[in-house]
Amino acid sequence: MNSEIKILKEKVKSLKVIYVEDEDDMRMGTEIFLNKFFSKVEVAVDGKDGLEKFKNGDFDIVFTDILMPKMNGLEMIAKIKELNSEIFIVTLTASEVKKEEIEAAADLYFRKPISYNNMFTIMNEIVNKFKL
Amino acid sequence: MKDFSIRKISNYGFFIIIFGSVISTLVLIVLFFRLENIKEDLSVIQNTHKSFLQLKNNTERLLTTSDIKNSHYLLLKSARKFDKKLDNLKLEYISEIDNLWYVCQKEITKIDEILNHIIFNAKNIKDKPLLHRRGELFMNNSSNDFYILLSEVTNSIEYLIQNETFILNLFNDLNEKHKLQEQNKLKNTKYFVLFFPLIILTFTILLAIFISRTAKKIETDMIEKEQILFQQSKMASMGEMIGNIAHQWRQPIAIISMWANNIIADIDMDEVENENLRKYAININDQTKHLSSTIDDFRNFFIPNKEKKIFEIERCIKKTMNLLTASFNIHNIEVITDIDNVEVSGLENELTQSILNIIKNAKDILVMLPDDSRRLLFIRVYKKKNNAIVEIKDNGGGVSKNIINKIFEPYFTTKHKSQGTGIGLYMTETIITKHFNGHVVVKNVTYNYDSVEYRGALFTVKIPLEDKK
Numbered sequence: 001m002n003s004e005i006k007i008l009k010e011k012v013k014s015l016k017v018i019y020v021e022d023e024d025d026m027r028m029g030t031e032i033f034l035n036k037f038f039s040k041v042e043v044a045v046d047g048k049d050g051l052e053k054f055k056n057g058d059f060d061i062v063f064t065d066i067l068m069p070k071m072n073g074l075e076m077i078a079k080i081k082e083l084n085s086e087i088f089i090v091t092l093t094a095s096e097v098k099k100e101e102i103e104a105a106a107d108l109y110f111r112k113p114i115s116y117n118n119m120f121t122i123m124n125e126i127v128n129k130f131k132l
Numbered sequence: 133m134k135d136f137s138i139r140k141i142s143n144y145g146f147f148i149i150i151f152g153s154v155i156s157t158l159v160l161i162v163l164f165f166r167l168e169n170i171k172e173d174l175s176v177i178q179n180t181h182k183s184f185l186q187l188k189n190n191t192e193r194l195l196t197t198s199d200i201k202n203s204h205y206l207l208l209k210s211a212r213k214f215d216k217k218l219d220n221l222k223l224e225y226i227s228e229i230d231n232l233w234y235v236c237q238k239e240i241t242k243i244d245e246i247l248n249h250i251i252f253n254a255k256n257i258k259d260k261p262l263l264h265r266r267g268e269l270f271m272n273n274s275s276n277d278f279y280i281l282l283s284e285v286t287n288s289i290e291y292l293i294q295n296e297t298f299i300l301n302l303f304n305d306l307n308e309k310h311k312l313q314e315q316n317k318l319k320n321t322k323y324f325v326l327f328f329p330l331i332i333l334t335f336t337i338l339l340a341i342f343i344s345r346t347a348k349k350i351e352t353d354m355i356e357k358e359q360i361l362f363q364q365s366k367m368a369s370m371g372e373m374i375g376n377i378a379h380q381w382r383q384p385i386a387i388i389s390m391w392a393n394n395i396i397a398d399i400d401m402d403e404v405e406n407e408n409l410r411k412y413a414i415n416i417n418d419q420t421k422h423l424s425s426t427i428d429d430f431r432n433f434f435i436p437n438k439e440k441k442i443f444e445i446e447r448c449i450k451k452t453m454n455l456l457t458a459s460f461n462i463h464n465i466e467v468i469t470d471i472d473n474v475e476v477s478g479l480e481n482e483l484t485q486s487i488l489n490i491i492k493n494a495k496d497i498l499v500m501l502p503d504d505s506r507r508l509l510f511i512r513v514y515k516k517k518n519n520a521i522v523e524i525k526d527n528g529g530g531v532s533k534n535i536i537n538k539i540f541e542p543y544f545t546t547k548h549k550s551q552g553t554g555i556g557l558y559m560t561e562t563i564i565t566k567h568f569n570g571h572v573v574v575k576n577v578t579y580n581y582d583s584v585e586y587r588g589a590l591f592t593v594k595i596p597l598e599d600k601k
Contacts, residue, residue, distance in 0.1 A: 005400040023383055029390035029415065036397050067462055094382040095462050112386035116396045 008123045009037050011132040016040040018057065020050035020064040020076065021092075026112075030092070034063065037123065047071025054080050059087070061126065066093040066102060074098065077105045088129055090122055148339055156332055163328075167321060170314050173222070177310055180217040181303045187214045188296045194243075195263045195289050204247050211240050229306075232299050239292040246285040250278070262286050358562070361542060365489075365555040372492070373430055379458035380426045384419040391415045429454045435481070442477045445513045445520060448484040452491055463499050464507055468581075471513040474520045476595050478568050486563045486572075489556035490524045490591045497528030497589070508581060508588075515597070519570075522593040527586035530576030539574060560593075570595035 017038045021027040027043055034041045042057060044050035048070040054062065062080060066073035077089055091106040092114055103109050108125055110118050126132075187210040194203045218226060218233060260268070266286045269279045391412040398404045429451060449471060460467060476483070491509065498507040510525040531539060538544045542558040564572045570593060577590045 005397070009401065023387075025387045025415065025419065026383065026390065029387055029394065033390060033394050033397060036394075036401065036403075067464070069464075072464070094379070094386060097462060112382055113389035114386065114393070115389060116393045119393055119397075 005120070008120075008127065011127050012037050012123060012130075013039055015060040015126070015130065016042075016058060017061040017063060018042045018044060018050060018054055018059045020044040020047065020062070020068070020073065022046050022065060022068040026065075030063070033119065047073060047076035050076050051079050055083065060130070061088045061090065063090045063092060066091055067095055067097070074101060074105060081105075088126065149336075152332065152336065152339075156328070159328060163321060163325060166317070170317050174310060174314055176217075176220050176222075177303075177306060180214070180221055181307060183210065183214045183217045184296075184299060184303060186210045188293070188300060191289060191292055191296060195286065195293075196261050198261050200247065200262065204244070207240070208244060211237070229299055229302050232295055232302070236292055236295050236299070239288050239295070243285055243288045243292065246281055246288070250281055250285065262289070361555055362559055365559045368555065373455060376455055376459050377426065377430055379462060380455075381423060383458070384422045384426075388416050388419045391419075426454070432481075438479075440478050441480070442475050443480045445474050445476060445483070445522060446471050448480065448487050449511055449513065449522075451484050452488045455488065456491065456495065459495065460509075463495070464503075465495060465498050465509055466507065467509045467511065469511045471511065472515060474513055474515045474597075476520050476568065477598050482563045482567055486560040486593070487522060487524070489560045490572075490593075493556060494524060494526040494528065494589070494591075498526055501528065506584075508586065510581075518597050520595045520597055522595075523590060524593075525577065525579070525590045526588040527581075528588050530587050531574060531589050536574060536576070540572070564593055564595065568595045 015038050017034055017040065019027065019030060019034055019041060021030065021043070022045055027045070031041060031043050038061075042053055042059070044053045046068045047064075050062075050064060051071065062077070064073045064076065068076075073091060073093070077091075080087055080089070089106040090108040090110070091102050092110050092112060093102065094112040096111065099109075107129070108122060110122070187207070190203065190207040190210045194200065194207055197203045215233075215237070218229070221229075262282065263286065266282055269282060394412050395409060398408060432451075449469065453467065491511075494509055498509065501507055506527065508527040510523070512521075512523040512525075514521055535544075540557050540561040542555060544558070561572050564570045572591060572593045574589055574591050576587065578585060578587045580586070
C-alpha cells in the first residue's frame, strides 16, 4: 500500500477539487488530507458558497457534505450538474437521510466516518474515471 | 381519573352511611313501639285487675254494711265498669275469666232483682247488714217469704264472692305471667338496645377502615401509575437520546478518523513531520473532549436530581440544546434564542425534561414541513411580574382546534405508535403544575420573521418565582 499510495498520488496530482463542508474541524482535517493528493484544493463552507466557488473556478471533482445550512448538498449538486453534467461528485455525509437520492445524484457516496480504506477506494475510482 | 375514583368512593361511603342511619332509625322506632306495647298491655291488665278488686270489695261490703242501698248501687256501678274494662283485654287472657264473669253477672242480676224487691218492700232492712239480719231471722226460726228472699240474696252474694275469688286468682296468675313475660322482653330489649349501637359502631368503624384503605390504595395506585408513566416517558426519551448520541458522536468520530487518515497518509508517503503529527494529535484530543462532554450531558440528563436548588433556566435550555443540536442540524431546524437570566427553584433535570418535551414536540412537527420551507424554533426566556416565562414557538402551522384541548392529556398522541407515547406533554404539564406550582398553556400564533409571515404553536410555561427574603 505504501508504494500504491505514492503511485495514486502521482496519477491524481493534476486534478483540481473543491470540498464543501460546514463543520470547521471536519473541513480542516479533510482539506489537509486532500492537499496531500491534489494540486489544487478549494474549500467552501456551505452549499451556496460551494456553488459560487464552483462557478468562478475550474474543477474536476466535487467533494461535498449533504446536510448544510443555506443550501444543502443535494441542491448544490443539482445546480452544479446543470453547469457541468460530467462533473465527478463524491459525497461524504454523516446521515443516512435521503440515501437513495444522494446515491442517484453522486458518483460516489460514503458515510462518515471515512476510513483510510474508503479514501483509498475513492482515489482508485478517480483514477478509473479519469483514465489516469 | 383520580378525582373520579375518589368521588366514587365518597359516594359509596355517603350511601352506606345514609343506609346505616335509616336502618338504625327504623330499628329504634320498632324497639320503641315494642316497649310501648308491652307497657300498654300491662297497664290494661292492671287497670282491669284494679277495677275487679273494687268490684269484689263492693260485693263483700254488701254483706256487712247497713247502707245496703248505696252498696247495691256501688256494686252495680263497679260491675258495669269492670265489664267495660274486660272488653279491652285481649282474648288470649280472658277466656276463663269471661266464663266465670258470665256466672257472676247472672248472680249480680239475681241479687239486683231480689234486693230491689226487699228494699222496696221492707222498711226496716236498711238499718242492719244483710248477714246480721239473716242471722237474726235464722235464730228466730223464721220461715216467711222475707226470710227466704233474704237468705237467697245472701247466699247469692256469698256465691258471687266465691266466684270472684276464682277470678281474682286468675288475675293474679295473669299478672304474674305477664310480669314475667314483660321482664323477659325488657331484658331482651335491653340487650338489644345495648348491643345495637355497638354493632352499628363496629360496622361503621369497619366501613371507615375499608373506605380509607380503598382510598389509600387508589392513591398509591395513582402515584405508582404516574411513576410508571414518567419512567415510560424517560425510557422513550432515552431511546430517542441514544439516537441523538449517535448523531452527536458521528461528526467528532468522522473528524478523528480523518486526522488518523492524515497520519497514515503521511507515513505511507514518507512525509512524516513531527510538527504535523503533533497538530493531528491535538485535533484528535479536542474531539475526544467533545465526545466526553456529550456523553456527560446525556448521563446527567438521566440521573434524577434529588435536591431542590436555585438554578438558571438558561442551563436547562443549554442542556436541551446540547442534546438536540445534532438532530436539529440533520433536519435543518434553525433555533432562535432570546434568553434572559432568570432563576427558579426546584429540580433542574425535571424542568429540563419538561422543556425538552415541548421542544421535541415542536421538532417532530417541523420535520414534517416540506424541504424547501424554513424550519424555525424560537425559545424565549424572560421575567414578568414575579413569574419566569419560557416561550417555545415553532412555524409548524399550529395545533388543530379539535385537539388543542387534549394535548396535555396522558396517552394522547397524533403520532404513530412507534414515534410517540403520548406522555411527553402530560409529563411536562404534571411537572410544571405539581412540582413548580406553575402552569403551561398552548395557543396558535401568527407572526413575522425576516419579513415573512409564519403560523405555529406557542407553548408558554409560567413559573411563579419565590420571594427572595
